[in-house]
Structures are given as structure tokens and as C-alpha cells.
Amino acid sequence: MNRLVSIVLHGARIALGVTFFYAGWIKAQEPIDFARAVANYQVLPYSWNYLVAATLPYVELLAGTLLVLNRRVRPAALVIGVLNFVFILALISVMARGLDIDCGCFAPSGQGHTTALEALLRDLGLMVLVVLAWLSRERRSVASSS
Amino acid sequence: MTWKYKRIIIEAVVIFCLGVVVGLSVNHRMVIDAFAGKVASKAAPPADSASVAQYPVPTFLEEVLAEREEGALLVDARVGELYREGHIAGAVSLPLADYETQLEQFKQDIDPDRTLILYCSGYGCPDSFDLGQVLLEEGFRDVRVYEGGMPEWRDQGLPVEKGAP
Secondary structure, eight states, X not given: OHHHHHHHHHHHHHHHHHHXXXXXXXXXXXXXXXXXXXXXTOOSOHHHHHHHHHHHHHHHHHHHHHHHHTSSXXXXXXXXXXXXXXXXXXXXHHHHTTOOOOOOSXXXXXXXXXXXXXXXXXXXXXXXXXXXXXXXXXXXXXXXXX | OOHHHHHHHHHHHHHHHHHHHHHHHHHHHHHHHHHHHHHHHHHSOHXXXXXXXXXXXXXXXXXXXXXXXXXXXXXXXXXXXXXXXXXXXXXXXXXXXXXXXXXXXXXXXXXXXXXXXXXXXXXXXXXXXXHHHXXXXXXXXXXXXXXXXXXXXXXXXXXXXXXOO
């Protein structure tokens, strides 16, 4: 049973890491397209969209890599958790304003349209993975200290 | 808060800052351009700034209405079928999908100094932006993108026409 829990927790850590690594990687290739995707949210002043597009993919890449490598798991999970929380707020604001936009979460140039609701549900699922990834470190530290 | 959690937060901040620094060092050109572009488009008339800008200037409904009064040409970047079903009154059709066949005629008909306002199916639709880049490369000097596009225009109850391009 313990083994099963451990597999689930570490599976969640790796899945979360791979997801954010992929999301960061694909957006880092097309920063201008991603800036437009950010601009679609109509939350930030024009130039700030470019600042976010320039930096966010690399934060995702770094945090995702650390999770996959099982290094600095909790700080990385915290970074991803906070980012994910901000994404959720942005998507709720999009839905509240009735904007019909692509979330720009992965491929910014819009291959495949993901609506705000689909993206919101996916982000809520990722939040569960964040908690599991956080706990994967707890179990290890408990096990090693006992 | 225990040291253990403080350390996690500090490390998280470090990870975040590292990502930001790497991102800025890779993309500093784009960020500098974006911030410079914003200042330039406010300080100089759009016709002047657009001649040096690589990207069409984003514009919003109030500005579209004002520029339309002053003779700006609205350009519909959606496919011809959508244009026929309904477009902004007075807009011409130049679908991104067919621009290669229609561009020569467009260049003959339209003065390159005229303000062009491109639109498509609203936020999240990239066609107007992509067409804007093409038109800037083709020598049009004042190209803007109306980001709200057809959905916002229709929702505001503004005049819409139907019919062939």
C-alpha cells in the first residue's frame, strides 16, 4: 500500500514537471505569439505582455525541470502552485468578462483551441498534482528520518 | 513560521528570479522593443512610428471609431465566406488565406499612406496581426490591428453589412 502511494505521489511529481517543462519549452520558441496570447487576456498594459512572454516560459521550464529531476521539489512545486493560482484567477476573469479567447497555455500560435473553461478545469487538475508533488517530498523526508 | 518553510519560500523566490533572469537575457531585445514601441507610438503620430515598427499597432474600439470617421480603411482578414455573412460596414475583404492572389490588386487600389485597420474574429484570432505584418512589409505605413474584431463590433450594435467582397 505504501509503495502504491509512493508511486502515485512521484508519478504526480513527474507528470507535473513534464507538463510545465513542455508548456515552457513550446512557449519559449515563439515569444511574440505568446505575448499576443497574453494580450488577449486584456489584463496587463501592452508592453507588460511582452515582459511576461519573455520570462514566464523560462520560470516554467526551470521549475518543471527541477520537479522531473527530483531536486528542490517543494520550492519548485510552490512556484508552479503560485503560477497556477494566477492562471486560474486570469481564466476566471476571462470567463467573468465573457471573452472568447484561446488560453495560450501551450502552443501560443493557436493550433487547437482550448476554451477558458477547459483550461480552468485543467489548471484545477494541475493544482491537485501540485499538492501530490509537495507530499511526495514529505513522505521521503519522513521515511528517511524514521 | 519554521526555518524549513522559510527556506522553501526563499528557494522558490530564487527559482522564480532565475527563470526571469534567463528569460530576460534570451528575450531582452523583444522586451526593450515593446517598451520602446509603446513610448514611441504615444509620442509620435502613428504614421511615423509605423514606418519603423515591424509589428502592426494594436488599437481599440474608441480609436477605431474615431479613425473610421477620419477616413481609415477597415480591412477584414477573415475568409471570404465570413465576410459575405457579415462584416463591418465599409470594410474591404483581404483574407489572410488568399492574400497572395489579392495583394497586387489591393496595392493598386489603396494609397500606402492611408490608415489601415485590420480585424478578424476577435481576441485570439491571429489573422489580422499576421496580415498586418505582411502589409507593413509590402510598404503600407500605418497598419493597425483592431483586436476586438467582428465579435466586439457586432456586440456593440455597430453597423454591419452583408454581401460579396
